[in-house]
Amino acid sequence: MPDLTLYNYDLDESCYKARLLLSFLGLDCKIVAVDVFPGREQTTPPFLALNPLGRLPILTDGDFVLTGTEAILAHLARAHDPSERWLPMEGEAFARVMSWLTFSARDLDVTITARQRSLFGPPGDETSLVAASRRLLRIMDEHLLARGYTGEEWFAAPHPTIADIALFPAFALSRDVGIDHDEYPALRRWSRRFRGLSGFRVMPGIPEYF
Amino acid sequence: MDMQGHWYPVSLAHSVEPGSAAGVRLDGRELVVWRDGEGGAHVWEDRCPHRGMRLSLGFVREGRLGCLYHGWEFGADGQCSHIPAHPDSQVPKAIRTRPYPKEVRFGMIWTALSAEPPPPLPEDAAEITPVASLYLDCAAAAALSALRASRLPPFRAGDHDAGTVFETVAPTLFRLSAGSESILVGLQAVAAERTALHIVIEGPGVVYAGQGQSHFLRWAQELRHRIETPSLNSANRPGEAP
Structure with a gap:
């Protein structure tokens, strides 16, 4: 069995993405709870030694230390999913996964910031963050809508991939920043399918029922 | 626009799958659109009569819409039929949701804000x-x-x-x-x-x-x-x- 450790905070949606893939793959993994709020433990020397950026999640696989949510998803899929379904290697599906991972890392960051402000931050004006989040969700919704025209139900391949995992929390948690699911019908249907996957688990803020 | 006396579409029909619920708004009012297991469409006020939770956050189970908050379940007629905290009690008839007129036509789910259904929509013969x-x-x-x-x-x-x-x-x-x-x-x-x-x-x-x-x-x-x-x-x- 692989010797995996995830440095984790339950309320962090990036850590949730790693937990989801570990669960979908049925991998045993040691979970180390990090006191992010209010302790900011991830910015103390023992954690900075693992990730100088002071962020979670951090994964260790044997002696190998890996940071960055998308890199962790890609590594887990490449190293521990012999079926190659979660990270398909053939041409277009692979490229589409990369494209949505980039979208997740670069663009969806705004949804994480909006949510952190609304949950933990001082009261302030989140209007522009919420407007940007709506725009991103609309891009995701219309991508799935158009894929649905040819019977495709997932973001990058004929089956779920790490792209779907990387995108799921931004939609599932959007109500935390006051964005209802009313206006994203394709994401609603995708979210139901995602929740029905074997090994799916919730995080705080995502209800068990649907 | 006068909101009374007209049918309004609130969703494409295929956007709400059988066994699921979705929140919609019409003239600022929050409504829940849901489909039972057989695909029958229902439009209600999006409020659980118990604590006011949005029913669209809930779940469809055996032809009933359940509230996420305390699991109260409502049948297609809007009547509360099950309260998990009191599984053996007869649920009083007064505990019910507010239903709105509904229609599925032209590939859309329609409702109206009037108590009585407005004059019928034209027939949709075409595919x-x-x-x-x-x-x-x-x-x-x-x-x-x-x-x-x-x-x-x-x-x-x-x-x-x-x-x-x-x-x-x-x-x-x-x-x-x-x-x-x-x-x-x-x-x-x-x-x-x-x-x-x-x-x-x-x-x-x-x-x-x-x-x-x-x-x-x-x-x-x-x-x-x-x-x-x-x-x-x-x-x-x-x-x-x-």
């Missing part, structure tokens, strides 16, 4: 292929005038010179046709400055599924871009060269 629901930051009247001004590019070759004909099918349903092709657009007044357009093709999936749907989605996105970009609101119309 329908769904395209998209567009959500717009403008009043219903502004969305309608942009729709009136738009030009519909036909999907199939041979219809390229056809002009666009705009037609009112019902107070909240409009047809745009170009040559032998047509789409239907249902108008949902979400709130004072929020409007949804529900768009379907009048034609069978064997012709329009895939590329035909993408074609009319691009038309719809262009219409939305025009509405969202005030500087474009000059004489140019969607489909015409700037």
